[in-house]
Amino acid sequence: MQTDRYSLFALLREAMRGNTGWKPAWRKAAPAPAYDYVIVGGGGHGLATAYYLARRYGGQRIAVVEKGWIGGGNVGRNTTIVRSNYLLPGNEPFYECAMKLWEGLEQDINYNAMVSQRGVLNLFHNDAQRGAYIRRGNAMRLHGVDAELLDAQAVREKVPFLNFDDARFPIRGGLLQRRGGTVRHDAVAWGYARAADRLGVDIIENCEVTGIRIEGGRAMGVETTRGFIGAGKLGLACAGNSSRVAAMAGLRLPIESHVLQAFVSEGIKPFIDCVVTFGAGHFYISQSDKGGLVFGGDIDGYNSYAQRGNLPVIEDVCEGGMALMPRIGRVRLLRHWGGIMDMSMDGSPIIDHTPVQGLYLNAGWCYGGFKATPASGLCFAHLLARDEPHPVATAYRLDRFARGAVIDEKGMGAQPNLH
């Protein structure tokens, strides 16, 4: 047991014996006939759910079923940003819960996911944006979350490489959350998988759900490519594909699947030490510990399950990049790819029961899914274990659309591609 722990000592010990003693990070489990809890989706949220169910809620007989390899969806395709700089009371405590979990994650799961609290800076360019960011920053502060307002001079001191002097939309200041930052995304999936595995969770890869068995209005389990798996409680954590899986239970969701592209440049010597978001174009950027500029912009804006986007958005994002940081003109884009976003109708997620008994839904993460991972896992585990929402996730109900209690940070209404 002790020998399996990661530590500097373990590294040195293994170095001495040719690194032959490392164990698989997680077992390649085969499905058992039934579990107390079956989580559909071996992404960050599903694995975190399984981990917290086992660790904090004493859950037993837990399985995560994944159609491909774990971590192959959005947890491995995002731009690695974590932050809790939300405006609305339905969101802020939840994302702050996630932030606090990030802060202790590595020690908790004994896996270095490189949680790097290097700061997230949102720039503003006019008075209206300034007012909106002050409102948001103050909401954060009232929730006990860190936020600072920087004026143009302070921004210039912090990120001197931006375009201050020849800008179409001059930088007037920014809202800074110092505790925000980045996390090595793949490591989150692997770390949760390893930790859950050590608590006895079965992680079943290459096991695609093909149906949900419902008897008498109650979910009994999932049909999969590896046979039927019975479930006491069935949790869906397959954002990107939530509609497809929920449809197996006859549910229509307030969700559209959209493609969000992400970009990475060749590795260059680090000069960007925080996450910067451009307020006058569709562009945000950070620099990884390998030196790659990791950046992105808006979603392409049309329903898609194709995991790839098109040139206009690529051009738009790079245009934003050059407007903000004209010194990166000769840095080369190395790779771009797309992920499928569960774009909900108000831009906020859903963690709730469904009308089908025993079937629970974790969905609608838009592009906020990665930063939410630990809290999403915790709150979904709470819901599964206790059958009531976690106190920080009470707003994420499915019936909020019927009631009008939408959580619409951007004020864009029921138009998923605008969130």
Add this chain to the structure above:
Amino acid sequence: MVESLFAQPPVSAAPVRAGDTVLVLAPMGEAVSLGAFAGAGRAALVVRVRETFGVDLPEQPRAVPSADGQVVFVWCGPTQWLALAAGDAVEGGLMARLRAACGDLCALTSQSDSRTTLRLFGPQAREVAGRLVPVDLHDAVFGPGHVALTLAGHIPVILRQVARNPVTYEFLVFRSFAESLFHDLHVAMNGALS
């Protein structure tokens, strides 16, 4: 005392040239949009315009001159056309003539000041236009009389080719965008020539 106001051109720059390719601001002329009312109104409008101007309103993205050459009708959508006066030649004014001819069959709206015309011509004109406009301008595909409602870079335009020799395009652009489009075209001219 008859007073009048000075008419300010929408673009301050003088004509620019790169090699033999030239970009100029075309003179401001009268422009009126025709929006056909529904039902039989549209067909009747086509007939009325034919009777008055001796030409069929184009059903495709094209521009056609009236029989007397005084007016060009530019297709602007399935129920809209833009009538452009060729110079100051329309007797009594284009709007008045249209109102008399077909004011009951379509919405007539002055666009004389909405749209500014930038004219690009010369040996590199197609190359330059192709830098900004994402439609196929190959001579066999887009020739004189052809119209495209599209984007020139970020700026919405009505593009039409008005001549083949030399290749001449007109960019009809909202007046407020004219300075920016002029700049972008000028940059493209320098780039295409180099």
Add this chain to the structure above:
Amino acid sequence: MRLTCPFCGSRGVEEFTYRGDATVRRPAGDAGAAAWVDYVYLRDNPAGPHQELWYHGAGCRSWLVVTRDTRTHLISDVRAARAVAQAEREEGAV
């Protein structure tokens, strides 16, 4: 991606804006609350052919009903939304 506007021809996607599912219909004024929630919020979101509304805003300003496969982005059909809506009215009236 390119859409063939029935009026303007083949154009790049940058000339269009997207609105979403074209299979939902605005309920009648007396429809119940559930019908409105369905219309405004609930979507099939299929992986496969999807009928959707696009607006040729940088072109002829026509709304279009496009049939596009959300897995491949291949477009199988584009019609003018107005013609589609009018045809439905006529069918409904028959």
Add this chain to the structure above:
Amino acid sequence: MMDARMTSAPVAGAQPRRVAGGNGIDAGRTIRFTFDGRQYTGHPGDTLASALLAHGVRLAGRSFKYHRPRGILSAGPEEPNALVELRTGPRREPNTRATVAELYDGLSAASQNRWPSLAFDALGLNSLFSSVLGAGFYYKTFMWPAAFWEKLYEPMIRRAAGLGRAADEADPDQYEKATAFCDVLVVGSGPAGLAAALAAGRSGARVILCEEDSLTGGRLRAERRQLDGEPAWRWAEQARKALEALPEVRIMERTCVFGTYDGGTYGALERVADHQSQPAKGQPRQRLWRVVARQCVVAAGALERPIVFPGNDTPGVMLAGAVRTYLNRFGVAPGRRAVVYTCNDDGLRTALDLARAGVAVAAIVDSRPEGEGQGAQVAQACGVPFVPGGAVTAVQGRMAVSGVSVRDAQGREQRIACDLLAMSGGWSPNIALTTHQGMRPVYDETLCAFLPAALPPGMVVAGAAAGVFTTAEALRDGAQAGARAAQACGFAAEQPALPEAEPESCAIAPLFHALADVPSARWAKAFVDFQNDVTAKDVALAAREGFVSVEHLKRYTTLGMATDQGKTSNVNAIALLAEITQRPIGQTGTTLIRPPTQPVAIGALAGAHRGRHFKPARLTPTHQWAESQGAVFTANGLWQRAQWYPRPGEMDWLQTVNREVRTVRQAVGFCDVTTLGKIDIQGPDAAEFLERVYVNAWKKLPVGRARYGLMLREDGFAYDDGTTARLGETHYVMTTTTANAGGVMAHLEFCHQWLWPELDVQFISVTDEWAQIAVAGPQARNVLRHVVDPVFDLSNEAFPYMAAGEVTVCGGVQARLFRLSFSGELAYELAVPARYGDALARRLMEVGAPYGIAPYGTEALGVMRIEKGHPAGPELNGQTTAHDLGMGRMLSTRKDFIGRHMAQREALTDPARPTLVGLQPLNPADQVVAGAHLLPDGAAATAASDQGWVSSAAFSPTLGSWIGLGLLSNGPARHGEIVALHNPLAGTVVRARVVSPVFVDPEGARVHG
């Protein structure tokens, strides 16, 4: 250990490794360049790599993790090792592959990722700790104490991260974009590409032939091959000429097709001026092409695979095909004594070419057993020792190869002295463009290569990219593909006459590594991914830890994620993983190759719209005049608007704005409001249409009157507002907010075309048609009387508040006059054709002078609307309802309209919703800040007490106090209450009284004056 550079200290002009016959260089001209500050010479047509090799320079860079000395591996864009910083200052380009950097006179390059120098790099020490620094080591440590990550570990890692340095200044060069259309796009101009272009081009199809290299010909330039008895590169030049003569064929050299996108769109990058020291004036450095093609022939060739064996990264170990390229195209012998190591007949050609060029070949090591392949014959022809069934097991030399250990079929080891090892593991078809749309390739056991299975619509693959490796077959395959592509576009294409090629063999036996006992802990460093320093051991470790899917392997080891994106490493890695996990290669899988196929400068993807031209600027009709008045401008969406008009002696903007407000309140001012969206609406059903899009009633609005209207979204929240005037029975002009002008137009079209096609109505934007100028203040009418022609009666009776009509001004200019007031004063909006806007402003200044007129900007406009409690952008933020804005009573109950039903949901009708109020600080000097939150007076500053926020704030010169508009829970019921305005960001709390949002003239008497 000697630095290879020092063994061949160059004399200016002397290029000791230059041999005769380079078909791609101009040996008659000599140009100069520097590398790491040292002067060298080369010839036009050289790459930086070929010119360095001509001088015997072997050491070109350092690897990412272990800082291993690295040389030049390849002769093309797949190069993982020889990366340099090209150019200096603001034009510094990090990570530039020396193998594709075209030499120009004065070129300056520097090695990167080394300190203090390339020959001695302190971080080379990392190599000693490689057993600790294996794949994924960082996931297992650096966790304690938690706070040390940001403070210690991460900064340490970041100091070591990255390769080259980005420039410190803005890129001074220009970029350009263009769109091209064709019937057939041909990617690559080797034998298959040229044949395809000829076949398609001669049919009359529009063809674009893109070649990423500076010269067409592909491998025809790299090989000593004959076509029709002539050197093959001559045929390539003739083919190029033939293509040039076809009017519909466009040849684009230095143009890399980097991505396949939907709908037959391809991204391509043209390097317009990279082969010059800098672009000419006006010339872009690079041009991004969006190529729209009906058909695409991918003839992108193939990339040679290295072989994985210990020390395979030592400078002087090169790809066998690259050695031939340097010999034949560049006239450079990359070594003086070579060993050739191959598993295929193609690799053997290197021995022949080396021997012909006078380079000693010390041995040919062929992994295949005796009798397989042509090794024995070739060895005999060159008079070279032949080691069949052999393997290279070690490399001697650190900074450069000095010898290799070779094990023969009997297991005997020998050391062979050499300074060049040419290796060939076979060729991998370059199929990147075929996988960008998610189609996975399949493994072909015979060819030892991944080949495309399904293809994107309209794409065919030809030549080596399709696994067709011999020249004769590639020509034929290309011609067929080109003809078929043209036929698919409706052209009658025939296959062109093809030249006669010599017979050749490409026989291969699979060989991916030369390691014994797979997997073994004893393996010395045998590199799979050179740049990212991923070794065979790392692959084994990843597999041991369960990272057995190719995706996991890639992410865990970083294999294939360096600047070369695994071009030389992916197949070897998959083969190694297959062997370790005992699966066939085909079942082990492959990762999808993401676009771009070659890294693309971000500046090129951005294009020309940079800096101040990032977005177009919309200028109002009075812009020039306002500039002449010294106005300060602000961006409002794309519009540039005058924010205020400072006058000499004014200390700050606040003083200016206060003066402008007072001018309007006490005398008269004017403001350009052209930017508000204006939509002309006509048709028999126009009134009915307005009924359905606005919440309030429209049918009874008389001609000649305007009315305020509010629109909701279908989800019941407020969307936009403005006044709409009825100009005729069936003619209206609607105004929208500046921000939503485009959106409202699209919304109206949506409603009309999709929801209510039965309504007969037409829309057109007239925003740009009219220069619309607000004239406001007690003297407004008096001023207008000097402008509006006298036949029009402006009296309050004839033209009351909310009147609208057509007038003429200044002696007959057509105009529209609206009696609207945003300021709350007696006010008009006068619209004249846009061309007269400038003159109208001047005229107003002139005739208004006696009344004390002054222009005012958006800031004063904003102050006055706050004083009047009019909602604007900060209140109409998409999250508020009509009720929240104090307009709940406007919602008609007698008609259907957009948003009506959803507005009735419980959460939208909750009286506790934050609702519009005015806020007046108890101390008038206390600044009210937009974004402060509203808490009960004396409540603790926590979210639980949060009851709303300040949406807009300003100093009101009229009241002599700061004021604000806010949205406060239960607001209307709380007038008179004191609340606390919390701004923890600034550390302030301001006590303010909740008041009516209308601060000035609450009875509204002035607008009627």
